Amino acid sequence: MTTTTSSTGTSTSTRGSAGVDIVLDHVSKRYPGQKTAAVDDVSLTVNAGEIVVFVGPSGCGKTTTMRMINRLIEPTSGSISIGGRDALSIPANELRRSIGYSIQQAGLFPHMTIAQNVALVPGLLKWDKKRVTARTEEMLHLVGLDPAVYLHRFPRQLSGGQQQRVGVARALAADPPVLLMDEPFGAVDPITRASLQDELIRLHAEIGTTIVFVTHDFSEAVKLGDRIAVLGEASSIQQYDTPEAILANPATEMVEGFVGSGALLQQLGLVRVRDVALEHRPTAHENDAPAEFAAAIARTPDDWGVILDDRDRPVRWVRDHHLRSASSLRDVGVPADLVSMSSTLQQALEAILSTGCVSAIVTGKNGRYEGVVVIETLMAAIRDMRVPDDVAATDPA
Numbered sequence: 001m002t003t004t005t006s007s008t009g010t011s012t013s014t015r016g017s018a019g020v021d022i023v024l025d026h027v028s029k030r031y032p033g034q035k036t037a038a039v040d041d042v043s044l045t046v047n048a049g050e051i052v053v054f055v056g057p058s059g060c061g062k063t064t065t066m067r068m069i070n071r072l073i074e075p076t077s078g079s080i081s082i083g084g085r086d087a088l089s090i091p092a093n094e095l096r097r098s099i100g101y102s103i104q105q106a107g108l109f110p111h112m113t114i115a116q117n118v119a120l121v122p123g124l125l126k127w128d129k130k131r132v133t134a135r136t137e138e139m140l141h142l143v144g145l146d147p148a149v150y151l152h153r154f155p156r157q158l159s160g161g162q163q164q165r166v167g168v169a170r171a172l173a174a175d176p177p178v179l180l181m182d183e184p185f186g187a188v189d190p191i192t193r194a195s196l197q198d199e200l201i202r203l204h205a206e207i208g209t210t211i212v213f214v215t216h217d218f219s220e221a222v223k224l225g226d227r228i229a230v231l232g233e234a235s236s237i238q239q240y241d242t243p244e245a246i247l248a249n250p251a252t253e254m255v256e257g258f259v260g261s262g263a264l265l266q267q268l269g270l271v272r273v274r275d276v277a278l279e280h281r282p283t284a285h286e287n288d289a290p291a292e293f294a295a296a297i298a299r300t301p302d303d304w305g306v307i308l309d310d311r312d313r314p315v316r317w318v319r320d321h322h323l324r325s326a327s328s329l330r331d332v333g334v335p336a337d338l339v340s341m342s343s344t345l346q347q348a349l350e351a352i353l354s355t356g357c358v359s360a361i362v363t364g365k366n367g368r369y370e371g372v373v374v375i376e377t378l379m380a381a382i383r384d385m386r387v388p389d390d391v392a393a394t395d396p397a
């Protein structure tokens with residue numbers, strides 16, 4: 001259980017209940033008057049505490065599938081269980097109060113303040129007033145909004161990204177074990193969207209709710225999903241696996257089309273610098289003698305080294321020719337473009353490409369020098385990610 005401090009200075013505990021699993025068993029939906037089913041015989045399990053992303057082309061049935069989980073849409077046939085309980089036998093209102101729901105453009109009530117919007121479900125559940133107030137403040141903190149500033153504003157007084165955060169706060173306010181999110185970040189600009197995605201990842205790590213997330217955007221699915229369900233017509237499951245597995249080995253042509261040509265770069269975005277071997281280059285501190293550093297560099301097969309400040313943080317890199325006439329290490333070399341151990345290999349590649357060097361300097365705790373990641377290591381990682389054609393083409397039958 002985690003603890004946060006509310007704006008009033010009191011300490012309130014957040015949730016203790018983890019997410020629960022969701023099982024769809026042969027679920028179909030046929031809208032009145034439709035010849036074909038919008039969702040046809042879907043079976044799928046979302047494990048407790050996972051973020052599962054439904055991704056697929058427009059009209060394939062993602063929203064219908066998701067809304068059957070909280071019964072905003074009633075299935076025509078099949079069964080759904082949530083945390084082992086038959087969702088179809090729980091009164092729909094009761095079910096919906098136990099499932100958070102967040103949609104595009106936040107869906108906030110315009111005539112209610114932010115506080116009233118967030119407090120909606122706890123109020124319906126008849127929580128006592130003090131608890132509702134504390135929870136509302138806590139939720140705003142959790143989504144990165146200062147309650148002192150935002151509690152009494154109306155939705156129109158917030159930016160799109162802020163409204164979206166409030167939408168997530170409202171969906172989570174009653175501490176539901178399940179959160180359904182239908183393209184929640186579809187209406188905000190790419191930068192806000194990226195930061196909302198980062199927030200969601202952080203929030204999820206903290207609260208462990210089971211999340212089902214619908215999007216058109218495969219990169220968003222890769223970033224957020226523990227697993228991705230790529231859906232085809234009538235929600236037919238084309239592939240249901242981790243982002244890594246789908247990127248490395250798309251199961252069908254349709255999945256391959258969805259994954260697209262950026263797949264390799266996206267895969268590099270899934271691996272961290274700390275997961276690959278680092279190399280080392282000679283280092284010296286700014287008050288060391290240039291001649292000695294030049295000699296150390298000359299003893300290595302590469303012609304460059306890293307200058308550190310007095311806290312062992314890289315500041316510049318130098319080639320041996322920089323050092324020939326240098327009287328001090330304080331003013332020679334080229335400012336270092338750094339990546340950290342938690343940077344992705346995609347960021348390392350970008351750093352390498354932008355500096356025109358064949359390596360990027362890596363920092364660890366407190367910005368201290370850890371080593372360098374070289375282009376050969378990135379190339380080897382890319383080769384490892386590729387499934388060889390002869391393996392991919394092998395027909396198990």
Ligand SMILES: Nc1ncnc2c1ncn2[C@@H]1O[C@H](COP(=O)(O)OP(=O)(O)OP(=O)(O)O)[C@@H](O)[C@H]1O
Nearest residue numbers: 031032034038057058059060061062063064065216
């Ligand atoms: N209330 C409804 N009545 C009749 N048909 C509907 C209704 N809602 C959705 N449909 C149809 O069901 C199919 C699936 O729609 P759904 O909204 O689930 O797809 P989606 O994958 O979420 O689409 P999008 O990505 O465009 O939001 C579509 O063909 C849609 O036209």
